[in-house]
Every structure is written in C-alpha cells, then in structure tokens.
Amino acid sequence: MNIFLIALALSLASIFSLPLQAQTTGVKTAGSAEAALLKEVDALVSFRDTDLSAEYRIEKRDPGGAMSTTVAAMFRRDRTDQFLILILEPSLDKGKGYLKQGDTLWLYDPVDRVFTFTSAKERFQNSSARNSDFNRSNYSNDYSAVSSKKEKLGKFDCTVLDLEANNDRVSFPKVRIWVSDDLLVRKVEDYSLSGQLMRITAVPTYQRVEDRWLPANLVIQDQLRAKKIGGKMEYERTTVSISKPSLKALPDTVYTKAYLERVSK
Amino acid sequence: MIKKILIASFLCAFTLLSFAQDTSMDSLFDEPIEDIVAPPVSDARQIDHTRQFTEAAKPVFSGSFSSEGGAGLGWVDFPSFSNPREGLSANIGAEATTTLKLDARPDPAFRLYGNTSVDLKPSDGQYTWSAFAIDELFVDYSGIPNAFFRVGKHTISWGQGRLFTPGNPMSGSEEGSAFRASFPTVLSGLSAVALAQNSYFADPASPSYREIAFGAIADEVLLGSLVSTAFRYRGAEGFQGLFSLKRTILSTDLLCDIVYRKSETSRNFALLAGFFREWKDFKLYGEYQYEGATPGGRDHSFGLAAGLNNVFGTTFDVGSQWLHTLQDDSGSLTLGLTWNPWSHIKASVAVPLTYGKDGSRYILDNEDPSKRRLALILLLELSGSF
Numbered sequence: 001m002n003i004f005l006i007a008l009a010l011s012l013a014s015i016f017s018l019p020l021q022a023q024t025t026g027v028k029t030a031g032s033a034e035a036a037l038l039k040e041v042d043a044l045v046s047f048r049d050t051d052l053s054a055e056y057r058i059e060k061r062d063p064g065g066a067m068s069t070t071v072a073a074m075f076r077r078d079r080t081d082q083f084l085i086l087i088l089e090p091s092l093d094k095g096k097g098y099l100k101q102g103d104t105l106w107l108y109d110p111v112d113r114v115f116t117f118t119s120a121k122e123r124f125q126n127s128s129a130r131n132s133d134f135n136r137s138n139y140s141n142d143y144s145a146v147s148s149k150k151e152k153l154g155k156f157d158c159t160v161l162d163l164e165a166n167n168d169r170v171s172f173p174k175v176r177i178w179v180s181d182d183l184l185v186r187k188v189e190d191y192s193l194s195g196q197l198m199r200i201t202a203v204p205t206y207q208r209v210e211d212r213w214l215p216a217n218l219v220i221q222d223q224l225r226a227k228k229i230g231g232k233m234e235y236e237r238t239t240v241s242i243s244k245p246s247l248k249a250l251p252d253t254v255y256t257k258a259y260l261e262r263v264s265k
Numbered sequence: 266m267i268k269k270i271l272i273a274s275f276l277c278a279f280t281l282l283s284f285a286q287d288t289s290m291d292s293l294f295d296e297p298i299e300d301i302v303a304p305p306v307s308d309a310r311q312i313d314h315t316r317q318f319t320e321a322a323k324p325v326f327s328g329s330f331s332s333e334g335g336a337g338l339g340w341v342d343f344p345s346f347s348n349p350r351e352g353l354s355a356n357i358g359a360e361a362t363t364t365l366k367l368d369a370r371p372d373p374a375f376r377l378y379g380n381t382s383v384d385l386k387p388s389d390g391q392y393t394w395s396a397f398a399i400d401e402l403f404v405d406y407s408g409i410p411n412a413f414f415r416v417g418k419h420t421i422s423w424g425q426g427r428l429f430t431p432g433n434p435m436s437g438s439e440e441g442s443a444f445r446a447s448f449p450t451v452l453s454g455l456s457a458v459a460l461a462q463n464s465y466f467a468d469p470a471s472p473s474y475r476e477i478a479f480g481a482i483a484d485e486v487l488l489g490s491l492v493s494t495a496f497r498y499r500g501a502e503g504f505q506g507l508f509s510l511k512r513t514i515l516s517t518d519l520l521c522d523i524v525y526r527k528s529e530t531s532r533n534f535a536l537l538a539g540f541f542r543e544w545k546d547f548k549l550y551g552e553y554q555y556e557g558a559t560p561g562g563r564d565h566s567f568g569l570a571a572g573l574n575n576v577f578g579t580t581f582d583v584g585s586q587w588l589h590t591l592q593d594d595s596g597s598l599t600l601g602l603t604w605n606p607w608s609h610i611k612a613s614v615a616v617p618l619t620y621g622k623d624g625s626r627y628i629l630d631n632e633d634p635s636k637r638r639l640a641l642i643l644l645l646e647l648s649g650s651f
Binding site: 053054055073075086088092095101102104112113114117153154155156182184186187200202204205206207208209210213216219221244246247248249250251252253254256257258259261262263 | 290291292293294295296297298299300301302303305306308311312313314315317318319327376405407410411413415419420421422447449450453454484486489491511650
C-alpha cells in the first residue's frame with residue numbers, strides 16, 4: 001500500500017509540471033511553439049516560490065472489486081525538488097512517511113526505526129508509479145514534442161501533443177498529453193517504447209490556488225493490471241482527491257529525515 | 266460552508282463515477298465538474314497540515330496483541346533411510362505478547378513516547394503474564410530551529426545490513442539510554458549520540474564520562490549515491506568507524522558498509538556488500554560479509570533472501586532465506602509459506618534446515634527449541650492492533 005501511495009503522489013507532482021506550447025490546427029510536426037506551450041503550462045501548476053501542502057485521499061480499486069483507501073498529507077517544495085508524504089489513514093499507519101529529495105527517496109520504518117534509502121526508479125513499477133514519477137517532471141527538458149493536433153476531449157477543446165523522451169531518466173519514453181485551451185493538462189497517456197499503452201491519467205477538474213492550479217481529482221488507470229470480469233475488461237483504477245490546499249510556508253526541517261522520526265509513532 | 270458541502274458531495278460523486286468501468290476514461294470529460302476557484306486566503310488563515318502530526322490535545326494510546334501457537338516435527342540429526350525415526354523429535358508451543366504505547370504531544374516542540382510490553386510463554390514454563398518491560402521511553406524536543414533532540418531509551422540503528430549487521434555501531438542501544446542531537450539541515454543529516462548502559466559502568470553510582478559511548482553519523486547524497494560516515498568510541502571498547510555507500514544501478518540497489526575497529530589489543534575491519542532488486546511481486550535480497558575480528562581471516566558469510574507475494578494470483582506468500590559461512594561451512598536454509606485464511610489470523614508453514622558440523626556456528630545458533638536440523642513447523646497467529 002505504502003509504495004503504491006508514494007508512487008501516486010509522485011506522479012501527481014510530475015504530471016502537473018508540464019510545459020506546453022499552443023497549437024493552431026491539424027496534426028503537424030511540432031516546433032518551438034510547442035516548447036513554449038509546455039513552459040507555459042508548467043508555470044500554471046508549479047509552486048516554485050512557496051510550499052504547497054494538501055490532503056490526498058487515494059482510493060485504489062483492483063479489478064474485481066477489492067478496494068483500499070489511504071489518506072495522506074502531502075508537503076511539496078518545488079524549488080528544491082522535495083516533498084514529504086505523511087500517512088493519516090488508516091490510523092494504524094498514521095505517521096509513517098516518505099521523503100523525496102531530488103532523485104532519492106527515504107522511507108521510514110517506525111517499528112525498527114530504520115531509514116531505507118533508494119533511488120531505484122523502476123522499483124515502484126509494482127504500483128502505478130513509473131520512473132518519470134521520481135523525477136520532478138519537466139516535459140520541456142525531458143521530452144520533445146514530435147507532433148500536435150487539435151482534438152475534442154469531452155467538453156474540452158484540447159491540443160494533443162505527442163512527446164518523446166530526450167533522456168533515459170523518465171520511465172515512459174513516449175507520452176501523449178491533452179491540454180485544454182486554459183493550458184491545463186486534462187489527460188495523459190503513457191506509452192512504452194514499442195507503443196504499448198501503459199497508463200492513462202485523467203484530470204477532469206482542477207482547483208485554483210492563488211494564481212496557480214492544482215488537480216481537484218484525478219483518475220489513474222493501469223493498463224497492465226486488468227482482469228476480465230463478466231466478459232468485460234476491468235483495469236486497476238485509482239482515484240485521487242486533493243483537498244484543503246495550503247500555501248503556508250513551512251520550515252526547512254519538514255523536508256528532513258529527522259522530521260519523519262518526530263512525527264512517526 | 267455551502268461551498269464545502271458542494272465540494273464534499275462532488276468528491277463523493279466523482280469517486281463513485283470514476284470506478285464505473287462500463288465507460289472509457291474519456292467519459293469523465295463529458296460532464297465534468299467545473300474547475301473550482303476558491304477565494305484567496307490570507308497567510309494567517311492558511312491551513313497548517315503539520316499540526317495534526319506534531320500536536321495532539323490528548324495523549325494517544327495504542328497497542329497490539331499477538332499470540333502464536335504451533336507444532337514442530339523434525340530430526341535433531343539427519344535421518345538415515347534405514348531408520349527414519351531415529352532422532353525424530355516433535356513438540357508444540359505457544360506464546361503471546363501484548364504491547365501498550367503512549368504518545369503525548371502537548372505542543373509541536375515536545376513529545377513523550379513510551380512503549381511497554383508483556384509476554385506469556387507457556388512453552389517455556391511461563392504460564393502467567395510477565396512483568397511490564399519498558400521497550401522504549403523517550404522525550405523529543407524540537408523547540409530550537411533546525412535541531413532535534415531525543416533522550417531516553419530508544420533504538421538507534423546505523424549501517425545498511427539486514428541479514429548481517431557488522432556496520433551498526435549502535436547495536437544494543439535499546440538496552441540502555443541515549444541522548445541524541447540531530448541537525449537535519451546539515452548535509453543530509455548530522456547526528457551525535459551519547460549512549461549509556463548499566464554494563465558500561467564499573468560503579469553505576471559513580472559514572473565516568475569515559476565509560477559512556479559516544480558516536481556521530483553524517484549522511485550526504487552525492488551524485489545520486491548515499492554516502493554515510495559514522496563513528497563510535499568508548500574507552501573500554503576502543504574506536505569503531507563506519508563508511509557506507511549506497512547507489513542504484515540498473516534497477517538494483519547496491520550497498521556497501523566498511524567497518525574499521527581499533528582497540529588497545531586489536532585492530533580489524535569488516536566488510537558488508539549487498540544488493541536488493543524487486544519485480545512485480547518478487548523481491549530478491551543478498552549480502553556478503555567479511556568479519557575480520559574472527560581469527561584466521563576465513564570468516565566470509567553469504568546470505569540470500571527471496572520473497573514472492575500472491576503466488577499464482579492467490580493470497581499465499583512464499584519466502585526463503587539461506588545463510589552460509591565459509592568459516593566452518595555451516596549454514597541454514599529456511600523455506601516458508603504464509604497466508605491469511607481469516608481476518609487477524611495468519612497461518613505459516615516453514616521448513617528450516619540447519620547444516621554443519623557439531624559445534625559450528627549455525628548449529629550452535631540454531632533457534633529451534635529442540636535443536637532440530639531439519640523440521641516442519643506449523644504456526645497459527647492471532648493478532649490485532651488498536
């Protein structure tokens with residue numbers, strides 16, 4: 001549960017730092033306009049000049065119905081690429097935590113009072129996280145737009161960008177993103193190098209925090225975890241609801257291992 | 266207030282809708298809830314999410330109960346085919362443990378935590394609950410910016426080994442009391458420790474600072490690698506230094522601890538190297554240790570542990586652990602299977618094998634109550650937490 005939780009949390013940080021570029025019409029080879037759009041969208045969802053904290057409710061449903069719920073507090077500091085996740089529910093896990101600093105991850109086991117350190121990006125493949133989730137996502141640096149087109153996504157008019165990775169730090173070499181006219185990423189499809197669809201993330205609703213945006217909720221569907229139920233393919237789906245956003249400045253010590261020890265059981 | 270109710274209702278409705286898989290993900294965008302625009306909030310009214318972790322109006326009590334019963338059947342020596350019943354031994358056993366915990370956080374700068382336990386071991390002839398044992402009792406103070414202090418009885422664990430732990434200078438810290446000062450914003454963390462146990466003092470009523478153990482550890486992440494340096498010194502023991510390195514290469518965690526020990530009578534070192542790799546439901550962990558304190562210079566040990574969850578999509582988990590030392594060619598191999606047939610109940614089946622000459626390390630350290638070398642163990646555990 002806990003690895004899955006941090007994977008999702010990291011994916012939230014990565015998905016919503018997307019620099020994008022406005023498109024005009026039709027499918028066309030991408031250029032500098034797309035890069036500018038990526039930067040613009042990145043600015044809307046990044047909080048580089050302040051701390052961001054919020055409550056995350058993560059409900060995971062396995063194919064066939066088993067459901068688990070975790071509530072956590074998330075503390076982010078984008079300018080230093082750090083964040084901290086502290087479990088609120090279930091109550092038995094309250095105080096367990098994870099600290100991310102750059103590419104490294106600390107997990108604290110309050111029973112043995114031991115910190116585990118890892119930068120194994122692929123490790124979280126068991127959950128919905130992928131390599132790119134552990135890098136503070138920066139599409140304008142990690143990807144190049146290879147094509148763009150206009151497309152309708154439900155009620156949204158979107159610019160669809162096909163992105164290919166510039167480096168091997170990301171887990172998905174190919175990504176397709178839908179950016180609505182208000183420069184918010186509404187949908188992300190992650191692909192393997194062979195073009196297999198690995199994961200779909202949908203963000204139908206955002207919430208405005210000061211002059212920037214944060215997802216109010218999102219749905220992540222793992223295309224690799226599916227089961228046929230009653231003749232219908234069911235995928236593992238996770239719904240993340242983000243509430244009580246706060247821009248309260250936090251002390252530097254929040255993003256340290258010692259803080260994890262303080263708040264743990 | 267109305268806005269909060271609407272948002273809450275929306276979140277509930279959204280959750281229900283999002284799990285409906287008779288439509289594609291794109292259907293979530295057909296009639297989405299409008300983006301939420303909340304009014305600006307002044308700095309003074311911003312929510313402080315840290316307070317729920319660092320402050321509590323009342324002390325929090327929690328605890329757990331665990332009881333385990335089982336049976337074992339096996340041979341104290343490897344059987345011969347001509348007489349398979351020779352050396353056969355069987356026994357049953359049971360034990361139970363109850364823990365109680367107290368966590369008081371009257372304000373963000375102060376915390377008192379205590380953990381006590383009692384046990385019941387009929388298999389050892391103990392048919393009544395033992396006296397309460399204080400496992401941990403400490404105070405945290407964090408009123409000074411960028412500093413954190415912990416004093417009392419608590420566990421401190423340094424080094425990276427899990428199967429072998431030569432690199433843990435603070436081993437045994439849970440037996441005494443320690444004062445720890447941490448400066449978390451210095452590098453990736455800097456801590457200094459003073460540790461005392463009753464056995465350290467010639468005259469506990471008149472302790473000397475020379476009899477206390479002192480230590481420090483510093484962590485830093487350099488180019489994606491964790492680098493730690495630590496030391497421990499106590500007059501009677503001498504000096505122990507630790508250098509740790511950990512990095513991930515090709516999806517595999519690689520770790521290394523180098524320990525150097527110097528006392529008035531000896532000087533030696535120990536080396537620990539290990540790896541960890543995991544796939545979807547499978548984990549593999551291995552360690553190698555060289556212990557230079559053992560005379561002869563042949564004390565090389567290996568350990569390998571593997572675990573597979575949800576075998577073939579079932580609720581069964583299987584695991585294995587193999588430990589071997591070249592010092593005397595002894596070792597142990599344990600195969601195990603666990604599952605949860607009902608809530609709060611865990612069933613386990615284990616087959617431990619211990620091999621080596623009589624008097625060898627793993628034969629002497631055999632934890633089987635009957636010292637069986639090959640056994641079948643069945644366990645049933647009832648546990649719960651609150």
